[in-house]
Amino acid sequence: MRKPIANYKNKPCPKCGSDDINRILYGLYDSEYVSKCLEEGKKVTFGGCLITDNSPAFECNKCGNKFGKTRPF
């Protein structure tokens, strides 16, 4: 059963098509989102404090592919 999380659309992995996707969290993150992930038994990926134009926004749980773009805060 998949519960959509408001404001965070999970795109399928462009590499393997899996929709088992982590959002990579940077410096500022949404603690509500984190606790929701932990409640659902999902792992949460922290990307560190520095965010660049090339920082990927998502990580695939299946193949480890990182993709997407993080919008600057």
Ligand SMILES: [Zn+2]
């Ligand atoms: Zn993948």
